[in-house]
Amino acid sequence: MPRTLLSIKDLRVYYETIRGYVKAVDSVDLEIYEGESFCLIGETGCGKSTLALAIPRLLPPNARILSGSIMFKNIDLLKLSDSELEEIRGRDIAVVFQNPMSSLNPVLRIGLQVGEPLVAHFKTPWREALISAIKQLSRVGIPDPHLRSKDYPHAFSGGMKQRSMIAMMTSCKPSLLIADEPTTALDVTIQAQVLRLIRELKEEYGLTLLLITHNFGIVAEMCDRVGVMYAGKLVEVGNVIDIFESPLHPYTKGLIECVIARRKSKSRLSQIPGAPPSLINPPGGCRFHPRCLYATSRCTSEEPGLIEVSRKHIVACHNYVR
């Protein structure tokens, strides 16, 4: 039985806007096991990034965490003060963002930025921190790390910035690495390189990986288990083979078919009608019912809970399709 590293219960994160509350994450329960690669997949605005960034509490200022608990190694992260959380961030929980251009400080040399977490968390002297920063840069595949560590971020390409980010984030050997669309801004060949790097580091350091993506290809390549999100809700969780081969939720099924059907050239793709709903006034009952081909009257009125259909395969649907 794998040990649970992270356990999220009844988490609700809303954004305050002038139009009203955006219910980005609404009563989500999720468990992530030690050493696994877990993928959160969903379309734009489904709340996947909000869910992931709520863990280290790196949310925009208008976000409100209304309820829930996030247990990480038997500590409720939501109960920690900001300074207590800062100690955990970067040391135990590291985050790599989508846009490497804006997540590095443009006025600091790369080497300093990569070594900084060591100084901050372990009081390592700068001299040593810089040496291990160079080592770390060479580990992530930056050529001539001695020289390049003295460069400023603008001298780096997108791929190299993302590698440097990864170097910085893994310098303290954290137990959980949250990667929020880490390759979306990169070219295909660079994406493949960065994904491989993340896979290798995961093995090397025994990291647990929480990867957020909208790309089913990346899910298939990177993950052991998958959580599918729709309109602020987790609608299905299962291991990657089950999700691809026997999806239970009509939404997952639709998405998978959209992707897989591209095997045949010029064929019509099966499509999910409509577009995701507004999260200010999401539909009542099951949030997917207005787009669902299998919706019944029960779906419009009663919100489905998560049902464990088989071991480790959970779905939130009244009439899940087998």
Add this chain to the structure above:
Amino acid sequence: MIRLISERIKLLSNNETFKLFLTYKRGIIGLLLLSLMVFLALTADFIAPKKFDEVDPSSRLLPPSIKYLFGTDHLGRDVFSRVIYGARIALWVGLLVVLVEAGIGVPLGLLAGFYGGRVDKFISAITDLIWAFPPIVLALAIVTILGPGLTNVVVAVAVVSWAPYTRVVRAKTLSIISREFIIAARAIGESSFSIMLRYILPNTLPPIIVLATLTIPSAILYTTALSFLGFGAQPPTPDWGLMLSEGRDYIFKAPWCCVFPGLFITLTALSFNLLGDALREVLDPKLRYG
């Protein structure tokens, strides 16, 4: 231009930009103050107790009282009535100056941003030149040539202060011109003129409106200054600047002759500044939800 502005206002009233505006207290205060001025200007004929040029030698330099709310001036005219009529002149002048400024500045900015190259260099050089000149000195020079009078003052003030419009519109044009809808417009065969008029100009309106609200007060201040110096409105016009100038000799004996016109100049300028500040934040999407 006016049609576009009115369309913009229509758009404001039914979408959430307007709702957002309502969350800015400063903006609301500015809008209320300005509405008061507009109300005074529009209804001056009904609410002013006296005519602005009604001379009464028997009641010269009387202090404020129930009969003369703001007192009377050296010719026995009711300061309250004159201040109210003055609002009409100030607002009209402010509006006129802005229209003339935008009329010069906006097309130049569009041309400079759209064509770039030599056209841009030429227009930018003129803009910089105008900008570098002390405006009041240049305005004085122009009025001296044109001769005194309110219309000439409007022209003079507008001629010295259109440069910000060119700069703002040029910068906005440059940021819009690389957007894909401009390329798409070319691809469907739109002419350059049509692209400037239908695609770029409407998108430069928000900063133009903000700029207008911010330049109206300085336009009012410049024209009152010129009137104060005797180049603008001629007696007995109830121009605030002229009133200040006339009241100057009695500042110790009858301070109300200067205080009230001065107060109204300040309030009007303030109302536009408050409104402009709020509009700038409301119309700039980058500052939203911040």
Add this chain to the structure above:
Amino acid sequence: MKKYFEFKKGIFSKPQYIRAVDGVSFSVNKGTTLGVVGESGSGKTTLGLTILRLIEPTSGIILFNGRDIMHLNRDELKWFRRSTGIVFQDPYSSLNPRMRVKEILERPLKIHTDYDEKTRSEIIVKTLEEVGLSEEHLMRYPHELSGGQQQRVAIARAIILKPLLVVLDEPTSSLDVSVQAQILNLLLDLQSKHELTYIFITHDLLTARHISDYIMVMYAGKVVEYSTTREVFTNTKHPYTLSLLSSIPIPDPKLKSRRRIEITGEPPSPLNPPKGCRFHPRCPYAIEMCKLKEPELLEYSKEHFVACHRASELDFTELLKDITSFFA
């Protein structure tokens, strides 16, 4: 088959420094789709804009319906604009935020036809319905539409005058998976209905494969491989195409541990491309010759063009078995 679109050999480069598209040469037949695949900086977008004469090339010939589009008079240029359309990646940015849908679609009609108000309205509504929208969207502003609906409006604008050629520059890349499928279906439907010719520019080989009859792979401003879609995917000849194929994440967890040919390094700056074959610094198969001499785009077999010195000796079928099996 009638040759519809021809792009003769020539040196394409933006003024002075940036060498975006050099010596590109290809043709597209009526009613078919050419997929142009490449990474950022490969010159694929520049190529698309050049074909529609939205960027002026320094030299070269583009023949459209037999006419050289670089030398068109006023009327001919108007005809050319009417016969072509373009759809961009970011639908919001490609629509004027201050125009309602009705006005956006009315502009092409006003510029190119003298239909009266009523006829124009009829055509607009009909086109809207064709792209899956309806009359209720007429008076909306772009920001009041979803991303998918915005892209439908952009497509409607491109096809409203029944053009011969439409350039689609990453039309689905910024959309969500479920919406992507809707838009791809729409594009395929419109193509078969109006016999449209597409040039589909994308970085995504899977999408290119789905929609294209022919695929052209570009690298650093050069065409490295061009052939039928089937041929490119099953009989890949250029090492760069191979590495692209190998790099795409395949949505099948069973292929997780497939053999991959991962290339190192990053695409060169278009300002200063490497001498010789532009791909040689990253190519695992490069030999001395590749550093010295730039390979020409040669017809390796019928309708299969490859720009690689070693095209005839390299065989990647074994390496690509897994990926080919995914598409089988």
